[in-house]
Amino acid sequence: MPADFMNTPIAWLEWTGVHMSPWKLIGLTGALLFGGRWVVQFFASRRHGKPVIPRAFWYMSIAGSLMALSYFIFGKNDAVGVLQNLFPTFTAAYSLYLDIKHRGWHRDRASH
Template identity: 80%
Template sequence: MPVPAGFMDAPIAALAWTGIHMSPWKLIGLTGALMFGSRWVVQFIASKRARKPVIPRLFWYMSILGSLMTLAYFVFGKNDAVGILQNLFPAFTAAYSLYLDIRHRGWNRDRAEH
């Protein structure tokens, strides 16, 4: 069954009772923003447990996924150059940091520390 044109911009019918226009693109953008912001909670919990500053690998995964989701929202849903620029660089930075983490400490770093 083909997806109708404009499907990603149309309001989600199941959420109409809220009175908020929530399209699939907006849902992707909000989920990405929440993921990108909540990575700091992950970092806080890991540092509190270790009693020293720690950046767990999950922080980088959440950074990449959150950046890519919000980037997709701004590219395809909103077509907003400011949002695109704002989310393009963190995605590359997080991907490079994850690459360095894996290269320096190996794939099973987080498992070995527990």
């Protein structure tokens, strides 16, 4: 496997005209997870009839931030992207910790 594999376009996508490297795929997946957390929060709030933040919101925040952070550190080497994704990762991890500490590990299952 060549050393530059992560920056080489994915061959099986070439027929589509999309030129995407594994790093870019990781970055885009992270951005989709990070943005998609608001959809999860919207549907949870609709279901409960009030603003709520489900635990999946924090998991998606952490995973999305870490994936985007990895892309900006290793794939793009972009300090702006690193700073943009570094702080949300720690904030989401701390919020998840507080959620588990104050509401218990199985909170989402018991709230239905």
